[in-house]
Amino acid sequence: MRTGARRRMGVEERRQQLIGVALELFxxxxxxxxxxxxxxxxxxxSRPLVYHYFPGKLSLYEAALTRASDDLANRFVEPxxxxxGARLLRVTHRFFDxxxxxxxxxxxxxRGGPAVGSSRANALVDGVRQAAYVQILSHLDTDxxxxxxxxRLELVIRSWISLAESTALIWLDGRRxxxxxxxxxxxxxxxxxxxxSAAQDEEMAALLRRLLDNEPTDGPFSDLAGRLMALGSA
Amino acid sequence: MRTGARRRMGVEERRQQLIGVALELFxxxxxxxxxxxxxxxxxxxSRPLVYHYFPGKLSLYEAALTRASDDLANRFVEPxxxxxGARLLRVTHRFFDxxxxxxxxxxxxxRGGPAVGSSRANALVDGVRQAAYVQILSHLDTDxxxxxxxxRLELVIRSWISLAESTALIWLDGRRxxxxxxxxxxxxxxxxxxxxSAAQDEEMAALLRRLLDNEPTDGPFSDLAGRLMALGSA
Numbered sequence: 001m002r003t004g005a006r007r008r009m010g011v012e013e014r015r016q017q018l019i020g021v022a023l024e025l026f027x028x029x030x031x032x033x034x035x036x037x038x039x040x041x042x043x044x045x046s047r048p049l050v051y052h053y054f055p056g057k058l059s060l061y062e063a064a065l066t067r068a069s070d071d072l073a074n075r076f077v078e079p080x081x082x083x084x085g086a087r088l089l090r091v092t093h094r095f096f097d098x099x100x101x102x103x104x105x106x107x108x109x110x111r112g113g114p115a116v117g118s119s120r121a122n123a124l125v126d127g128v129r130q131a132a133y134v135q136i137l138s139h140l141d142t143d144x145x146x147x148x149x150x151x152r153l154e155l156v157i158r159s160w161i162s163l164a165e166s167t168a169l170i171w172l173d174g175r176r177x178x179x180x181x182x183x184x185x186x187x188x189x190x191x192x193x194x195x196x197s198a199a200q201d202e203e204m205a206a207l208l209r210r211l212l213d214n215e216p217t218d219g220p221f222s223d224l225a226g227r228l229m230a231l232g233s234a
Numbered sequence: 235m236r237t238g239a240r241r242r243m244g245v246e247e248r249r250q251q252l253i254g255v256a257l258e259l260f261x262x263x264x265x266x267x268x269x270x271x272x273x274x275x276x277x278x279x280s281r282p283l284v285y286h287y288f289p290g291k292l293s294l295y296e297a298a299l300t301r302a303s304d305d306l307a308n309r310f311v312e313p314x315x316x317x318x319g320a321r322l323l324r325v326t327h328r329f330f331d332x333x334x335x336x337x338x339x340x341x342x343x344x345r346g347g348p349a350v351g352s353s354r355a356n357a358l359v360d361g362v363r364q365a366a367y368v369q370i371l372s373h374l375d376t377d378x379x380x381x382x383x384x385x386r387l388e389l390v391i392r393s394w395i396s397l398a399e400s401t402a403l404i405w406l407d408g409r410r411x412x413x414x415x416x417x418x419x420x421x422x423x424x425x426x427x428x429x430x431s432a433a434q435d436e437e438m439a440a441l442l443r444r445l446l447d448n449e450p451t452d453g454p455f456s457d458l459a460g461r462l463m464a465l466g467s468a
Contacts (some may be wrong), residue, residue: 122346151410158404159397162400165395177385192426196422197419199422208465231433
């Protein structure tokens with residue numbers, strides 16, 4: 001027998017609702033500036049009831065961050081089909097979608113604001129970096145055991161992930177360069193970092209040649225090569 | 235009239251000694267693992283006397299970090315003489331000297347360990363990044379007002395600083411690639427990031443052409459160009 005107009009939520013359902021409300025607020029403003037009162041109000045419940053589900057703002061923040069981290073890690077998943085440049089461009093596009101949707105929260109987290117430097121938060125960020133690393137590695141068609149990746153290959157992939165983060169942070173600070181241009185630029189940066197490494201190391205050179213052999217003439221890697229040649233001959 | 239074998243230190247002298255001792259310990263192991271007892275013992279004074287000069291480990295850590303930040307910021311200062319590639323290589327070499335000397339402390343700070351994520355620590359790190367940015371900008375011979383730098387030029391410089399940080403962190407994790415190779419690679423990376431940006435933007439292309447015109451044929455930028463051409467024709 002149901003009484004009352006509003007259905008009562010179960011515990012897990014209420015927790016998930018609060019996480020969603022909090023994530024929305026933490027995405028639009030720096031988490032430091034969002035109060036429990038505001039979260040309660042946006043969820044349509046009382047402040048004490050929020051504390052019933054989450055002992056404090058930090059635990060709610062960490063739950064929201066866990067959801068966001070899972071979301072971001074999933075965006076790096078890309079079918080191993082078609083040219084590498086186009087795959088990387090799709091991944092970069094989804095990464096910027098995420099950054100676009102969670103701008104202020106992303107900036108506060110990555111810049112290590114006071115309330116967000118918890119060790120749990122750091123572990124979640126590192127988890128996303130590792131997921132991105134494993135994904136990208138799997139696209140490079142190396143036979144390398146993931147636990148014994150050549151040091152220079154690991155450096156290129158991890159450096160590029162770090163470059164994607166810093167490019168996104170700089171973009172968020174004023175959005176002075178069109179997003180689409182930066183997505184293409186990051187794909188070009190990947191090729192550039194790999195080429196610099198290949199210029200020093202025969203193993204990287206062999207890998208790069210294999211990757212570029214499979215690139216179509218209208219893909220982002222060929223586009224970069226064409227533009228650099230035009231630059232050199234100008 | 236002097237009595238006793240050991241001279242008594244003045245307050246500021248003692249503070250500076252403690253900062254030096256703490257910095258040495260924080261450089262060799264993660265600051266989280268260094269106790270006040272250990273710092274007292276290394277300085278040859280009692281634990282309560284350490285607290286007389288610094289209210290707690292965090293304030294001593296921040297004082298040590300302030301000294302280290304000043305040191306690191308100074309390493310980016312380079313005379314505006316001679317080819318740019320060689321200047322950048324000297325800066326990168328001094329940066330790696332610093333990273334080499336302060337490895338575990340540098341890693342703990344940049345990876346945001348629990349005791350080191352204070353807002354004062356973050357502000358010091360940002361201060362070093364800004365000092366590095368202003369220095370590098372001053373070497374590029376642009377007429378740009380430092381407060382109105384073209385967005386793409388700012389992005390290249392700040393991205394490169396971030397790349398230097400992540401390369402150093404990855405290097406510290408096992409030191410699997412010779413330091414000297416990474417120093418040259420970072421200088422090459424700068425040219426590569428600038429070239430990728432120049433491939434999209436006429437203003438950056440003009441800047442890059444001006445910079446490369448002044449490079450000698452035996453400098454690191456020409457070295458990269460030669461290696462890439464060899465790679466392309468192999």
